[in-house]
Amino acid sequence: MTTTAALLTVIIPAVVSVLGLFTGSRWRPWAREWAVLGSLTCLGAAVLEVYGVLADGPVRQITLLGEVDTGIAVLSLDLRADELSAFVAVAVALVACCVQIYSTAYLGGEGTPDEPLRYPAFAATVSLFTSAMMLVIHAEDLVLLLMGWEIMGISSYLLIGHHSERDSARAAAVKAFLVTRFGDLGVTIAVVMLIVTARTTAIRDLLARAEELPQSTVTAVALLLLMGVAGKSAQFPLHTWLPDAMEGPTPVSALIHAATMVAAGVFLVARLLPLFLAADAALTVAAVIASITMLGAALAALAQDDLKRVLAWSTISQVAYMLAGVSMAQAATDAGPGVFHLLSHAAFKAMLFLIAGCVTHLVGSTLMVHMGGLQRTNLKLSVLFGIGLAALAGVPPLSGFWSKETVLTAAEHSAMHGGGWAAWLVLVSGMLTALVTGIYAARAYGLVCLGDRRPPPADGGHGVHDHLPSAMTGVLYVLAVPTVLLGLLMVHPPELLESAEIALPTAALGTLLPLAGIAWVLHLQVRCHRDVADLLPGAFRAFLRSGYRLDDVQDALVVRPVKALARVVAAGDRDVVDAGPRGTASLAQAGGIALRRAQTGLATGYVTWLVAGALAVGIAGVVLA
Amino acid sequence: MIHLAGPLLLAAALAGTGIYGLLARRNAIMVLIGAELLMNAANVLLVTASTLPAGGLSALARGASGPSGDPLIPGQVMAVFVVTIAAAEIGLALAVILLLFRRRSTSDLTLVTDLGEASESGSTPPRQRDGEPVTAAAVGGQSLQEER
């Protein structure tokens, strides 16, 4: 059963996507039913898989594509199903399902400009993405994983650029693609290195033999993989694409850039944890990256004006939490805290994004200056929003609280037991981030839900609606369930999460800090009607808002030198290399003018010369031989 | 027993004849006839090759003369293929010639020199054929002007 379920989670979305992309106009009216049905079945398969794995134990080898003999190594492109893959699969399937249902109203509803033509393509691409993510989750072989990894990249590109009529969307899509591709290069090289040195890319072999491989190889591979992780999971310094990726439709942001794809990097580390454990340096690097990213991104989130960008930066920050949790591992079973946070984050962040979509739907803008007073206009939505933000901030007893505290506890545990300075860095950074998270979450709630209704945007906004379709609100309740209740997993943790523990002192501190932040911000907002971000000095705020001007830095350090180099090369090509061909060209032209007299246009005449020439060559050959 | 010189000479003679037809004729269909002869020269060689004993020429030089033991008898298979290709080729070539004739009312290759540099395309006056003025050429000339 586990085998079948795991196969189905990969195959169903793939089939749905192919059918959606390649069937003709006759099936277009059914695109909606088709996509929803597909994602529901996929969810069912994932739940079955969890059940199977918990009941019967993991299945290490599920044949998918058979064996490939590359000459230096035989790759068996198989799948596996264990608790890690099963739980993440459920998260992915659940979010994908909610997003598909949500999109039927948000993008494919009556009257939306996308409805007739672009919605089917959108739904099919989402299915394609789901399938690719499932492939990554279930891959037993790194090559197979890489295939899924790349397909995710391309579907992400397509989805960010969904509104391809907008320049900004196209630019964002290209940026996301290039940046993540840059990271993927590392993964590709790592896989090649593994094929050459370890002669295998089967994950179980790699994990079993991680200790035997040469230390230098393992370190290099781990660092290269980390590059891909940073790209896919939007970690410093490859995080710049994610805030821009908010150009994509909100459901896409919810699915890809919040819940699933960005988690793929963390997933990869968790999956290959023994390999990373064999390379201490890589884990330390990961911890440092995570520490920098979580705090930096949280601060940036604080300064944003755009609701979606707040959520985007918070995603970067939260993914850094996960990475930190995984990087604190000291044994192969220690992936628990990071994965736990991955699961809970998937639930509450998807919910938050979808709520943001609802708010946008009502207001016609994603800027927070246009929002406000949601508590009065739509109490249910504002309650849901509050739950999501509270989960994000780690308010007990919501899911975010449990998962975040396990991460902090792991850091503390590591710091206390010889984890060194990196663990202390994570712990301190994590505490500070918790505080900042509380602040910006409360700020977002205050701006959106409290106060009075703001005037609509000057241009009237695009698509202001009076009410929300039930397809959009329904899924919020669905997502609210795990957001609230996921902590119950801690009561009777499965094997995967057994390493996730909560130490009381750490938890107390980690709870009090955000609560204090929240209280202060709400007080400021309700009593003084002040935006906490206004307290920041203007220049600093702008600096944060632009994401530390990292784009400018990259522009100066990478883009401009490359462009200059290209100009030099082009000039050299034009003035030095081309001189020869140009000279040849004029020579040939002169020759051509002379020769054109011979072109009589008489076919048989040409053939005569041809035959005579062939004859001459033949005779010459005979004579010379 | 057949002396190999016979088929070989026949092939050579046919090839020479075909080449002559290819080069000396002005009528496009006649040119094709030359090409067919050329192809058949090749076929004669192929079929001759299939009569060689197993091991081909080198075995022949050793004095073997038995029938070919090669189960592929490539010569004959290739000969059949050549016939097939010739059929495809000539059909297409004739279709082109028919199109030319409908456009220009001629299948004389010396009148079709549009691709040449030296001649002014289409300005060649339609020649007289068989002593009678080609009135039909007016149609051809007209279509020429339409094309230009």
Added chain:
Amino acid sequence: MIDLGMDLGEIVEVVVRAASIIVAFIALPLLLGQTEHKVMAHMQGRLGPMYPGGFHGWAQLVADGAKFAQKEEIIPAAADRSIFRIAPAVSLLPYAVALTAVPLSADLVGADLDCGLLFVLAAMSVGVLGPLMAGWSSANKYALLGGLRAGAQLLAYELPMVLAAASVAMAAGTLSLTGIAQAWEPWWLLWQAPAALVFLTAGLAELQRPPFDLPIADSELVVGPYTEYAGLRFAFFLLAEYAGAVVLSALFTVLFLGGWQGPFDDVLGPVWTLLKTGLMGIVIIWLRVSWPRTREDQLQRLAWTLLVPLSLAQLVLTAVVVVAV
């Protein structure tokens, strides 16, 4: 097949065989022609030739032949004389050659060839040149148009005929005509019925006999390619038509009716073949009498949209059965 190191006895055998084929080739068409006269007449409620030779006008066609031989031959001034002259021979000879390979019984055959079926089809395919040459060399509008029609028709129907024949060859697993007749079993009548139907229809069209006599349709084209012919050469064209009918009947018998197979076929084999051939001849005459002439467009459409697909389907059926059994 070829070994000239033969003794006198073998040479005599070859000559005898050839001579008997030639005799059969002349006699059988005459017989068929006479049958046609009589059968047609009776089908139309009249008597037909009654006087020449005394008994039921048996010598009518011999007399006709003698008459043709005495007639003046007219070659139009505008015609291409040499081609005009040899065209009848080109029409006639292929059928004689084809008849060579058709067996009367397992060992009574002009030449038992390895690929006899392919040989017969190849020989008959040369026949298309005859009407074309005749039509072109006559320098006559009717003749030219008739020649083109004949050419197109013969080509179009050659294909289903070849495909139908291939089906039988496939069923028997050999191209030898004797082999095919030997492999024949009665249930093939059912199994190969579509092929037989296609073969008969296409064969009729090949002969340019009614209902497929478009090229020589007298109401449209006088006699098509043969318009300018007179005298003996015209008679040769007529002979070619009946010879073709004989060859077609014989071939049909061998391919689809089991040739010499029948009760006591070790003794009566040739008789059975002749009987079946005669039966087929009468069927051909019958079809002529009972079907109206088709139109040119119907003709080509029939060939390409019905017969070819039908024979292809038969090929598939045969192949599947052969491989599966």
Added chain:
Amino acid sequence: MSGIELIFAAFALLAWGSGLLAVTSKQVVHAALWLVVALGSLAGVYLTLGAEVVALVQLLVYVGAVVVLVLFALMLTRAPIGISHDLDASRGRRLAAALCGLGVAGLLGGTLVAAVGDHEVDPDTATGSPSALGEAIFGGWLLPFEVLSLLLLAALVAALTVSRGGGER
């Protein structure tokens, strides 16, 4: 000279002679018909060389179909009865063509005969039987065979397009 060589020589001479007439005849249709004779006698040549199927294919396809195509084309391009004076190129070009032809024949014949001319072979009709050919085609030459179907398809489509092209423009 054995009997079979005699027959071969007869067919070969007939083939070459009619081939020569086919490329020199002043009357278009005669040229095409001489081509028929040449191709027919070449079928005989193949027979004497033991290639039975090739010979019959030659008859069926070349004589029965290809030449008919040529004749059709001639008739559709209004081939006149009688001598046409514009069949051949100018005297100089003809001379060049003859030289080329002689050169090719001499080169080919010379090298081939010099290489293998003094051997004898024993043609075996068994190699030319349909089943042997079938085994060869469907055993070892399958891919070229399948590719041929693509060639034929392409030629057919092209011919359809070309022959319709005139009317549409």
Added chain:
Amino acid sequence: MVVGAVIAGGVLFFAAGVFANRILRPSVPTPEKMTTYESGVDPVGHGWSQSQVRYYLYAYLYVVFAVDAVYLFPWATVLRQFGWATLGEMGVFLGILAVGLVHAWRRGALRWS
């Protein structure tokens, strides 16, 4: 051998017939007799007024398929031996050609108009 003899015999028969005809027949050519027959009226124009490419198209269609039929015969003899694989191979061959036929049909080349 017999085939050659039959061809020779056939030619002989034809020649003999023509020879006998030459001896037996009268020969009185007159200009009227020698004119082209055109239902009794004087010939008008040339014979080329009707020239239709469709004849050529049909002929070419035939050539293509005749070529493919040629392969059917060797195939027929080895079908039993090679089995399903060969069937599939010929299926592919014929299938590709059938595409050509369908194309011709769709293009209207098979309509006689």
